[in-house]
Amino acid sequence: MFCNHRRSWGLLAGFAVFVWAAGTQAEQRPKAPGKLVAVDGIELHLHCRGRDRGGPSVVLDAGLGGVALEWEAVQDALVKDMTVCSYDRAGMGWSDVSDAPRTTSRMVTELRDLLATGKVDPPYILVGHSFGGYNAQLFASRYRVDTAGVVLLDSSHPEQVERFLAPPIKLNTVPRRRSGLVFTSPPPTPSALPEHLRASVQALLAQYKSMRTAYEELMNFRTSAHEVRDAHVRLDVPVVVVSRGRREWSHGANALKKENLWQDLQRELGTLSPHSAHLLALESGHHIHLEQPRLVADAVRLVVAEINGNSCRDDRTDPVCEMSSHRVAWIGNSLKLAARTVAWKPVSLQLVTTY
Secondary structure (H helix, E strand, C coil): CCCCCHHHHHHHHCCCCCCCCCCCCCCCCCCCEEEEEEEEEEEECCCEEEEEECCCEEECCCCCCHHHHHHHHHHHCCCCCCEEECCHHHHCCCCCCCCCCHHHHHHHHHHHHHHHHHCCCCCCCCCEEECCCHHHHHHHHHHHHHEEEEEECCCCCCEEEEEECCCCCCCCCCCCCCCCCCCCCCCCCCCEEEEHHHHHHHHHHHHHHHHHHHHHHCCCHHHHHHHHHCCCCCCCCEEEEEEECCCCCCCCCCCHHHHHHHHHHHHHHHHHHHCCEEEEECCCCCCCCHHHHHHHHHHHHHHHHHHHHHCCCCCCCHHHHHHHHHEEEEEEEEHHHHHHHHCCCCCCHHHHHHC
């Protein structure tokens, strides 16, 4: 378990930091649910489910140190309506290690090659959790023709490192050097992870290659942030930002200021496109896809409905029409469909401080 700044780095980089303790042995790796696809001399794990109805394919990208299995409940909620794919980045889960730097730019190139070789047809709706949000943002900016929409789940912001480091918070959220890190145990799994997946995910994360790769992703976090920042991401496709509604910082110095800065960053992500909505997941902490998977699925459907120009007046059974029934608050909205058909009202970002 990481001994210094563990909570801050875990929340902001998207995972709890770790490396193998000497003498620890990984459990036997479970069987992959998807297929291994050859990409640039290595094999990457791709798990696609659902029906091809001629619409966009959904691509799910986990947070730093995350694996494809985290997305099972979201895939379950979407498989009847569309093709939905989770995958393991190089070095994670069932995917082979890559010698290339673990930066967002490289990961985005690998992802596009994986989807093309794996015969997952564009356009894509990119869904990124935490660090995976960097990948979704850069992919959408770089491959605009292939992108139909973006969903960001408590996503990393390209300026978060500098803004948390600045006064008055002065919090270093990402390690500057490779030396000085002390690790004593394998990584914990998210508390909201379904029990039937826990042993498999623990076995995957306990692999040396997965831990080493997560470490490399963390050490390259600043580089990835700069890559997204320097891309000056501005999109013309629907973007739905879903932010956590439960506080992750509740004690200690500047806890309230940290939470409010995080929500400010989330609000800014909601301005990446003129066609956007910002939702607050009232029953979720950082792992929204595990704590409110149906809400994540309906955020994807909201993007699809916006693309298709559907109206709730045409089909009152569409889950998008029932978004207000979820434990969710609407922070902002410029989607034409949602403005026309979904009941909502703006909620102050300060709302998060009361949970």
